[in-house]
Amino acid sequence: MKLDTYSQSSPEVTENITNKVTTEQTPKEFFNSQKCDGKKGEEKSGVCPLRELLSRLGDKWSVLLILTLARMPKERARFSELKRSLPDISQRMLTATLRNLERDGLISREMFAEVPPRVEYQLTELGVSILNPMREIVNWIEGNWTTIITSREVFDQKHPKEESELQ
Numbered sequence: 001m002k003l004d005t006y007s008q009s010s011p012e013v014t015e016n017i018t019n020k021v022t023t024e025q026t027p028k029e030f031f032n033s034q035k036c037d038g039k040k041g042e043e044k045s046g047v048c049p050l051r052e053l054l055s056r057l058g059d060k061w062s063v064l065l066i067l068t069l070a071r072m073p074k075e076r077a078r079f080s081e082l083k084r085s086l087p088d089i090s091q092r093m094l095t096a097t098l099r100n101l102e103r104d105g106l107i108s109r110e111m112f113a114e115v116p117p118r119v120e121y122q123l124t125e126l127g128v129s130i131l132n133p134m135r136e137i138v139n140w141i142e143g144n145w146t147t148i149i150t151s152r153e154v155f156d157q158k159h160p161k162e163e164s165e166l167q
Contacts (some may be wrong), residue, residue, distance in 0.1 A: 056104060061089055061097045063134060066106060069123050070131055076122040106130065 056062055068085045069075055077085075083094055098121060101107045106127035112118040123131075 053104070056100060057130075059097070061086070061093060062101060065094075065097055065101060066123065066127060066130065067134065069107065069121060069127070074122075075128075076120045078118065078120055082121065101127070 064086060065082065068082060069077055072081065072085075079094070079098075082098075083089065083091065086094070089097075098107065098109070102109050102121075105124055107121050108124050110120050110122070112120070
């Protein structure tokens with residue numbers, strides 16, 4: 001069964017879509033060829049993996065949790081260690097984000113039969129495989145951050161905030 005790159009996949013589809021990128025395509029050609037057909041809610045469109053995974057990886061905490069786990073000794077951490085590493089995250093949001101990352105197969109959760117119970121999280125093979133693309137994004141941010149700050153300052157000078165926007 002051949003499926004559109006961003007259509008809902010089935011168990012029969014096991015090949016890695018990212019390996020299909022050819023050097024003959026320009027980035028614009030590649031991204032123009034990768035579309036989710038149909039509107040949300042239509043049966044024929046199914047789920048758009050690009051949208052779904054970008055919403056997960058683009059949320060406020062998922063990438064930070066993945067990077068935090070990658071920095072931990074043995075790439076494992078208990079809930080409390082993760083909470084200490086990300087002090088701004090609420091306990092509820094940490095729980096929800098860990099659960100979503102586990103559901104997507106990016107992290108695993110291991111419970112130990114101890115008193116009190118001990119739970120550790122670690123990156124799965126899939127979770128480790130996303131570290132290189134994340135590294136590229138971090139490098140891009142580091143290389144372009146001053147340009148972004150300058151652009152923001154120029155924009156803010158051209159478009160001063162009105163009092164109504166500040167409230």
